[in-house]
Amino acid sequence: MTAGPAGDTDTRTRLLRVALRLFTEHGVEGTSLQMIADALGVTKAAVYYHFKTKDEITEAVIAPGLRELEALVTRASALKRRGAQIDLLLEGFVDLVIRDRALVALFASDPSVARAVWQWNPAATDGFGQALLGVLAGPEPDTTAWVTATVMFTGIAMTGGLPNLAALDDEVLRAELLDVGRRMFGRPRRRD
């Protein structure tokens, strides 16, 4: 919001980095403003200067991921062939999930995050999650297509973040999630 070319590089950026780390470690609810302030070496009030509320911090932390997802949906929607749409969306989504599994777990399992996501979307009527599901489900989807897309979308996200599978190698999990998604949408199995 400022005019400076690199104006937002200092405390605000540090704060978001610290908050992201603490959120993934303790959850949003489990992270107090005091913990953030201590990790930064400042007081609660200093934190409060940069963000008017804790929800604002949560929103700022998750915003980059949401923007990437949004861009992915836009790119996929622009493709002509439905198979290509699904391929791109599935691959991009799985990549996002894998890239930060802990963060995705946070997304999927914290009511504060759900609230922040809800607050966030400025444009679409029902959230761009609908747009993403719309691409997966296809044009004029019936109930089956819609439910299938929803199960797949939420299942992949949850599975990516599950502590049970934390030991699984990133590459292995990426391949498996992609595979399960492709099977579900009738896409041919890919070669190694």
Next chain:
Amino acid sequence: MTAGPAGDTDTRTRLLRVALRLFTEHGVEGTSLQMIADALGVTKAAVYYHFKTKDEITEAVIAPGLRELEALVTRASALKRRGAQIDLLLEGFVDLVIRDRALVALFASDPSVARAVWQWNPAATDGFGQALLGVLAGPEPDTTAWVTATVMFTGIAMTGGLPNLAALDDEVLRAELLDVGRRMFGRPRRRD
């Protein structure tokens, strides 16, 4: 804990009913002991007489559902044919999800509930969720089977509780969830 034959029928039972309602409405975090006390017409301290901590209330609220799931897994494990195991488990689980969609949403999206579930299981090493997944994934499962089961299990639970689909009729959603699960595990489609 008391000696009376129907000793735990009064305030404690009312309290759990009220807590369940408030939890599904506002989430666990969003429900304060004050709200519960007010809804009961007593003070916070009175609530504390019945439960030593808020987590104890959470555990007591979710215990019946967990016990049902556990019983379902036990029954399914006892079957000989693997196809029958999957059929029973899938149907039972979808039934549970449908019977209280709001509660399932709570299960899947509240860290307090996750903590309570963790606290709960007294026997199994890694929670009976592992046992449930084990039945779905089969004996000596490879990574693919395990990931598939996990995506299905979490996806069905999340989808059942999603506000997006709240308008969908129970019977319709039950049939769709069952169908998506059966497809994923290679079970033949069922007739109406």
Next chain:
DNA sequence: GTCTATACCTCGATAGAC
């Protein structure tokens, strides 16, 4: 513009009177 000091209210939780 950035931060500290300080205070307010609610929360979960405890102690002790009735």
Next chain:
DNA sequence: GTCTATCGAGGTATAGAC
């Protein structure tokens, strides 16, 4: 079995130092 009183910590908020 329920109440009053109180505690420390949490999120929020303002006044003012630099």
